[in-house]
Structures are given as structure tokens and as C-alpha cells.
Amino acid sequence: MYQVIARKYRPKSFAELIGQEHVRTTLENALSQNRIAHGYILSGQRGTGKTTVARIVARCLNCEQGPTISPCGTCASCRDISGGNPIDVIEIDAASNRGINEMRELRESVRFRPARDRYKIFIIDEAHQITNEAFNALLKTLEEPPEWVVFILCTTESHKIPNTIASRCQQFSFRSVDYTQLLEHIRRICEKENITAEEEALSVLTLAGEGSVRDSLSALDQAIACCGDNLQATEVRRLLGRFSMATLELVTNALLELNSTRMLEIVQELEHTGQNLQHFCRELCRFFRNLLVARISGADTRLIAASANERTRLEQLAAKFSEEDLTRYLNLILELFQGLQTSLQPRMHLELGLVKLVHAGRLQSVEELIAQLRGGSAPAPPPAPVPTASTPRATPAPARFTAPAAPKAPPPAPPPASASSGDLRSRLLEWLNDRGQTFIADAVEHSMVSEGKGEVEFVTTKEFKMSVQNKDMQKAVDAVLGRATKIKLTLTDQAPVVAPSGGVDRRAQEDEATTRALSNPEVQRYRDLFPGSEVRAVRNLKESQ
Numbered sequence: 001m002y003q004v005i006a007r008k009y010r011p012k013s014f015a016e017l018i019g020q021e022h023v024r025t026t027l028e029n030a031l032s033q034n035r036i037a038h039g040y041i042l043s044g045q046r047g048t049g050k051t052t053v054a055r056i057v058a059r060c061l062n063c064e065q066g067p068t069i070s071p072c073g074t075c076a077s078c079r080d081i082s083g084g085n086p087i088d089v090i091e092i093d094a095a096s097n098r099g100i101n102e103m104r105e106l107r108e109s110v111r112f113r114p115a116r117d118r119y120k121i122f123i124i125d126e127a128h129q130i131t132n133e134a135f136n137a138l139l140k141t142l143e144e145p146p147e148w149v150v151f152i153l154c155t156t157e158s159h160k161i162p163n164t165i166a167s168r169c170q171q172f173s174f175r176s177v178d179y180t181q182l183l184e185h186i187r188r189i190c191e192k193e194n195i196t197a198e199e200e201a202l203s204v205l206t207l208a209g210e211g212s213v214r215d216s217l218s219a220l221d222q223a224i225a226c227c228g229d230n231l232q233a234t235e236v237r238r239l240l241g242r243f244s245m246a247t248l249e250l251v252t253n254a255l256l257e258l259n260s261t262r263m264l265e266i267v268q269e270l271e272h273t274g275q276n277l278q279h280f281c282r283e284l285c286r287f288f289r290n291l292l293v294a295r296i297s298g299a300d301t302r303l304i305a306a307s308a309n310e311r312t313r314l315e316q317l318a319a320k321f322s323e324e325d326l327t328r329y330l331n332l333i334l335e336l337f338q339g340l341q342t343s344l345q346p347r348m349h350l351e352l353g354l355v356k357l358v359h360a361g362r363l364q365s366v367e368e369l370i371a372q373l374r375g376g377s378a379p380a381p382p383p384a385p386v387p388t389a390s391t392p393r394a395t396p397a398p399a400r401f402t403a404p405a406a407p408k409a410p411p412p413a414p415p416p417a418s419a420s421s422g423d424l425r426s427r428l429l430e431w432l433n434d435r436g437q438t439f440i441a442d443a444v445e446h447s448m449v450s451e452g453k454g455e456v457e458f459v460t461t462k463e464f465k466m467s468v469q470n471k472d473m474q475k476a477v478d479a480v481l482g483r484a485t486k487i488k489l490t491l492t493d494q495a496p497v498v499a500p501s502g503g504v505d506r507r508a509q510e511d512e513a514t515t516r517a518l519s520n521p522e523v524q525r526y527r528d529l530f531p532g533s534e535v536r537a538v539r540n541l542k543e544s545q
């Protein structure tokens with residue numbers, strides 16, 4: 001007879017258990033020191049080992065060699081528990097009959113010593129479901145338990161256990177099992193069952209359980225029934241309604257390109273291939289959550305459940321967005337997911353939601369622009385003419401006046417463009433202008449561009465971020481340098497100082513700015529603070545943008 005995998009591989013000893021180390025250690029210590037309580041509550045997420053541990057404890061207590069943490073497995077008691085026919089272990093499923101009769105019987109039977117074994121053990125599964133009457137019966141027994149009685153209550157909802165009971169028991173909470181541990185567990189089971197599985201397929205099965213071992217093992221059963229003894233990721237994904245990272249990346253790519261049309265095409269494609277739009281959105285939530293976590297804590301964090309390949313991809317992708325962007329996107333996708341649950345028009349809902357995401361990307365730069373404009377015109381503190389004390393003071397000569405370097409380093413202005421990087425800049429500008437790419441060219445105008453090892457760094461302000469990350473910028477860089485080159489974006493608060501562009505008018509403006517800067521009280525304060533310091537150049541950031 002075929003036995004489902006979850007049951008076939010139910011651990012028979014603590015050693016076989018995965019995760020739940022805290023439960024295991026405490027119970028093992030108690031057992032080996034012979035400190036046995038009369039009541040235990042095992043609570044926590046479904047399918048994480050509560051019933052399993054209850055049975056293991058029963059074996060440990062009643063083994064002829066026991067109480068022990070490693071039951072022999074061969075004595076009468078051990079054999080009976082494995083065979084599902086134990087004499088002194090009574091399992092009550094409160095879910096199916098709410099325990100009234102059993103509890104009545106129980107009150108009778110606790111009074112008698114165990115028939116054969118050391119303890120009479122009552123395992124009450126789904127304990128939160130028993131009636132008040134039954135709880136009262138249980139309480140009476142727990143108040144004055146005969147020395148040979150042990151109750152083990154298993155529940156997913158420990159808050160529903162009355163306090164009177166809970167306070168007389170030792171409680172253990174079961175946690176969802178760690179991704180890596182579960183993945184390895186599934187891998188071992190596949191090996192024993194002679195199933196070959198792609199690494200990604202194992203990952204899909206692990207994630208399908210959302211931390212519940214039983215759910216993942218049921219998914220494995222389902223996959224074997226459907227795909228035979230060779231599990232391919234694509235098939236397993238289709239079976240379980242999961243989506244590959246490549247599919248989800250279509251959305252991030254469309255976001256990077258600010259491409260609404262692409263978003264609509266994605267939905268069209270999903271519909272066309274008969275995918276479940278809600279499932280897609282659920283996966284999208286998880287995907288953006290992972291991107292955000294990768295952005296905040298790095299992709300190798302334990303907070304992310306993903307395979308090594310996926311982590312690398314997450315890392316690369318997350319770097320293309322800011323934390324704020326990802327937060328905003330995730331927020332919108334969660335709203336979308338919620339809306340989809342009850343939507344009568346899921347397709348339109350999804351279309352609208354994805355297009356909104358694109359707008360949220362656009363919205364950002366507008367918001368920031370406004371903020372910057374406001375900040376620029378605000379009277380104090382004046383961000384307009386700010387002395388930049390950047391170049392080292394080798395010669396005092398060209399100083400027109402002396403004044404301070406900024407006090408405790410404000411965000412450092414990027415170094416002035418060197419000759420060679422200016423070269424790259426102008427080549428880029430030429431290339432872009434030739435092709436009428438004025439927006440992208442504008443971003444180059446407002447960036448410091450420098451070439452490093454295998455990458456080109458753009459130092460610029462937030463408002464040009466989108467353009468620097470645009471794929472046309474990538475094209476331009478690749479074309480000008482004649483090879484695929486990574487673009488590194490560094491954001492700065494101050495507009496970068498770029499190659500000088502002289503001219504008489506400019507000079508006049510600069511003098512005007514210098515006068516204003518010198519009469520600025522903030523600047524004067526710096527000069528007082530740092531006597532003998534000098535201001536080498538003054539730039540009007542508002543104008544240079």
C-alpha cells in the first residue's frame with residue numbers, strides 16, 4: 001500500500017527531527033534528568049512536528065530502557081507505538097469529536113495505573129477544539145495528577161487554551177522550518193525514493209510549504225504523482241502555480257524602462273498561457289519583498305528563502321533600485337494583491353496595478369524635483385551659493401578671498417572631472433546628441449563620469465538617476481567604449497562639479513555669486529571658525545542644474 005511521504009518519513013526520534021532545536025534541547029535535558037512534567041503544550045504552525053514530537057516523547061518515556069532520549073525501538077512499548085497500537089498511549093483527536101466521550105473516559109481511566117508501561121500518556125491533538133466541559137475535566141486531573149499521567153496537548157492556536165490549563169503545563173512553540181534545512185530534508189527523501197530533481201525544483205517544493213514540512217512533503221507527493229521520478233523545475237512550478245524569477249523579472253525590467261506597454265503585454269501573456277493572476281501577484285509580492293530585504297540587508301541574509309542562483313539575481317536587481325523605490329513598489333503590490341482577492345475583473349485589476357507601478361517610478365522624480373525646487377528657494381539655510389573647498393591648497397595664489405572649508409564634512413562634492421573622464425563624457429554627449437537622445441544626454445551633462453576597472457561611474461543627483469539607469473545610457477556607454485561595461489551609479493546631494501565652461505557672462509555671474517556667498521552669514525560663520533582658510537571657488541548649484 002502506498003503511504004504518503006509525510007507519514008512514511010515521520011521522525012521516530014529527536015535525531016531525525018529537523019529544526020525545532022529549542023524544543024528538542026529542552027525536552028532532551030528534562031528527560032535525561034528525569035524531570036517529567038504532567039502537562040505539555042506543543043503549539044505552533046501546522047506541519048512543523050507537534051504530533052511527531054508528542055509521539056517521540058511518548059516513546060522516550062515508555063521505552064523499557066527509559067525514560068531515555070534514545071528509545072531502543074525494539075522493546076514491546078517502542079514496537080507498539082510504531083505499529084500504531086500502543087497500550088498506554090492514548091491519542092485523542094479533539095477536532096473530530098471535540099473530546100466529550102473521550103474526556104469522560106479519560107477521567108475514569110487516569111485513575112488506574114498504566115497497564116504495562118511506565119506512564120499513561122494522553123496525546124490530545126488539536127487541543128484548542130475541545131469543549132469547555134472537556135477542558136474542565138482535564139483541569140480537574142491536572143490539578144491533582146496521579147504520578148503516572150502525562151498529558152501532551154498539541155495545538156495550532158495556543159491562545160484558545162484556557163489559562164487555567166496553560167499555567168499547569170510546560171509550553172513549547174514550534175517554528176516554521178528554515179529554508180535550507182527543509183531543502184536538504186527534501187533532497188534526502190528524494191534520494192531515498194530514487195527521485196532525481198533539479199535544484200530549482202527542490203527549491204520550488206521547499207518554498208511551496210511556507211515553512212510547513214508536511215505541506216512541502218505533500219507538494220513532493222503531488223509532483224511525483226504528476227511528473228514521475230524526474231522532477232523538472234518548470235513542470236513543478238506549473239503544477240504548484242509558481243513563477244520563475246525570469247518571469248517576475250519581466251516586471252522589474254519594465255519598471256526600469258518605465259514601460260507601461262510592456263506591463264500590459266505581461267498581463268496579456270499571463271492570460272494567454274492560462275496562468276492564475278492571483279498566484280502571479282502573490283509571487284510578485286514575495287519577489288519584491290525579497291528585493292527590498294536584499295537591498296536592506298544584502299542578498300545572503302537568512303531573511304530570504306531562495307537558492308544561490310536566485311540570491312545572485314536578487315542582489316544584482318536590488319542594486320538597480322533604491323530602498324525607497326522598492327518600499328513604494330511593495331506597498332502598491334500588496335494593495336494590488338488584496339484587491340485581486342475580491343476582484344470581478346482580475347485582468348483589469350492587474351493591468352491597472354502594474355501600470356500604477358510604472359507611474360510610481362515616474363512620480364518619484366517629480367516629487368523630488370519639487371522638493372528640490374522648494375529647498376532651493378527657501379531663505380535659510382541657503383543651499384544656493386555654497387563655497388566648495390575641494391582642490392588641495394598647494395598654492396595660495398588665485399584665492400580671491402579666504403574662507404573656510406565646510407565644518408564637519410557635509411556630503412563631499414565629487415572631485416572635478418579629470419581630463420580623461422571629461423573625454424569620455426564628451427564622447428558620450430556626442431554619441432547621444434547625434435542620436436537625438438536629449439534626455440539621456442542631459443543626465444550626462446549633469447554627471448561626473450569616470451572610468452574605472454571594468455565599470456563606468458556616474459556621480460550625479462537623484463533626479464538624473466532614472467536616466468543613468470536607462471537602457472539607452474547603457475547602450476551609449478557600451479557603444480562609446482566598444483565593449484559591454486557596467487554602469488555604477490553614485491548619488492550625491494550636491495550637483496557635481498563638471499568640466500568648466502568659461503565665457504564672459506559666466507565670469508560676471510560668478511563674481512555676483514561670490515559676493516553673495518561672502519555676505520552669507522553661514523559662510524561668515526565658517527570663516528570665523530576657520531581663520532586663515534580660503535574659498536577657492538563658488539558655484540551656484542541652482543543655476544548649474
Ligand SMILES: Nc1ncnc2c1ncn2[C@@H]1O[C@H](COP(=O)(O)OP(=O)(O)OP(=O)(O)O)[C@@H](O)[C@H]1O
Pocket residue numbers: 005006007008009010011016017018019020044045046047048049050051052053154155156174177213214217
Ligand atoms: N520538524 C520536523 N522534522 C521532520 N519532519 C517533520 C517535522 N515536522 C513535520 N514533519 C513531517 O510532517 C509530517 C506532519 O508532522 P506533524 O504531524 O508532527 O505536524 P503537526 O505540527 O502536528 O501539524 P498539525 O498542526 O497540522 O497537526 C510528519 O509526518 C513529518 O513527515
Ligand SMILES: [Mg+2]
Pocket residue numbers: 050051052125126154
Ligand atoms: Mg498534529
Ligand SMILES: [Zn+2]
Pocket residue numbers: 062063064065071072073074075076077078079
Ligand atoms: Zn524501547
